[in-house]
Amino acid sequence: MAATVKYDEVTAGQEIPAVEYPVHRVDLVKYAGASGDFNPIHWNERFAKSVGLPDVIAHGMFTMAQGGRFVTDWAGDPAAVVDYGVRFSSMVVVPDDDKGAVIRVSGVIEEKLEDKRVVVVLTAKSGDSRVLSRARAVVQLS
Amino acid sequence: MALNRDFVGRAYTAPTPYEVSRVKIKEFAAAIGDTNPIYVDRAAAAEAGHPDVIAPPTFPIVFSLAGAGEAFADPELGLNFAMVVHGEQRFEYQRPIYAGDQLVCTSTITEIRSVGRNEFLTVQSDVTTPEGELVCRTYNVIVERGGAA
Numbered sequence: 001m002a003a004t005v006k007y008d009e010v011t012a013g014q015e016i017p018a019v020e021y022p023v024h025r026v027d028l029v030k031y032a033g034a035s036g037d038f039n040p041i042h043w044n045e046r047f048a049k050s051v052g053l054p055d056v057i058a059h060g061m062f063t064m065a066q067g068g069r070f071v072t073d074w075a076g077d078p079a080a081v082v083d084y085g086v087r088f089s090s091m092v093v094v095p096d097d098d099k100g101a102v103i104r105v106s107g108v109i110e111e112k113l114e115d116k117r118v119v120v121v122l123t124a125k126s127g128d129s130r131v132l133s134r135a136r137a138v139v140q141l142s
Numbered sequence: 143m144a145l146n147r148d149f150v151g152r153a154y155t156a157p158t159p160y161e162v163s164r165v166k167i168k169e170f171a172a173a174i175g176d177t178n179p180i181y182v183d184r185a186a187a188a189e190a191g192h193p194d195v196i197a198p199p200t201f202p203i204v205f206s207l208a209g210a211g212e213a214f215a216d217p218e219l220g221l222n223f224a225m226v227v228h229g230e231q232r233f234e235y236q237r238p239i240y241a242g243d244q245l246v247c248t249s250t251i252t253e254i255r256s257v258g259r260n261e262f263l264t265v266q267s268d269v270t271t272p273e274g275e276l277v278c279r280t281y282n283v284i285v286e287r288g289g290a291a
Contacts, residue, residue: 002190002191021175027173027175030172030173031173031174033169033173034166034169034170034172034173034174034204035170035173035203035204036204037203039223039226041227051224051225052287059228060227060228060231061200061203061228061231062174064200064231065174065176065198065200066174066175068174068198068199068200069174069175069176069178069198071199072176072178072198072199073178077180077190078178078180078181078196078197078198078199078238079190079192079196079238081199081235082234082235083232083233083234083235084199084200084232084233085230085231085232085233085234085281086230086231086232087229087230088227088228088229088230088231091227134230137199
């Protein structure tokens with residue numbers, strides 16, 4: 001197992017270009033089934049509004065998974081991600097229309113560690129909201 | 143209602159090991175929209191040096207709260223699940239998770255605190271093989287909105 005990105009070829013401060021991940025209601029239904037999280041705030045608009053939410057919201061873990069995709073696609077091997085943590089700072093509201101929502105993820109190599117590891121800090125936004133904060137992955141490079 | 147602080151320190155082990163299957167990994171990868179063949183194709187996984195298909199980094203969420211679910215449902219804790227949102231999550235890996243793994247998960251409630259009107263509850267889950275090898279450790283913070291009001 002090995003990342004395709006080489007430690008010697010990256011520098012601290014280097015940016016990883018943004019990727020946009022669309023989210024539709026059906027994605028939340030699929031995620032509910034796959035993850036086992038059937039909280040109705042993620043698929044039932046009537047319920048979501050009854051508990052004070054603006055509309056159905058994405059599972060935080062769905063958003064985190066998009067950040068995970070971003071890092072594993074960059075690293076080239078999912079096994080290279082040895083530590084991944086986030087704070088859920090804002091909701092991804094997913095309206096019931098053809099457009100849905102978009103999660104835009106970008107990254108920067110914050111620090112080069114020992115043993116060919118790097119810290120990648122992610123920024124994830126939906127519209128103008130930062131939906132993840134303190135989003136940080138430690139990646140084992142080659 | 144404030145959460146019952148007596149639950150801090152309590153540990154819950156899922157009654158049976160979780161068996162990681164290729165089918166579940168495939169379903170999970172599809173649900174997050176990830177088309178990386180390493181999650182579904184054994185040949186692609188082998189080419190990358192893995193013994194079988196690998197699980198995406200956030201996959202342990204599927205099983206890591208099974209034990210703690212018992213605590214969350216306990217009326218003595220006082221958790222109103224309708225008001226719960228996810229606060230923080232972290233996965234710390236010792237090695238990747240592969241199809242075929244049997245994983246034992248022990249979840250410990252490590253902290254309950256109030257922040258403003260909300261209650262924050264932290265669960266640490268140790269995911270090990272049946273032989274006791276640590277595979278990954280997860281940290282999960284759930285927030286009960288209005289719980290501390």
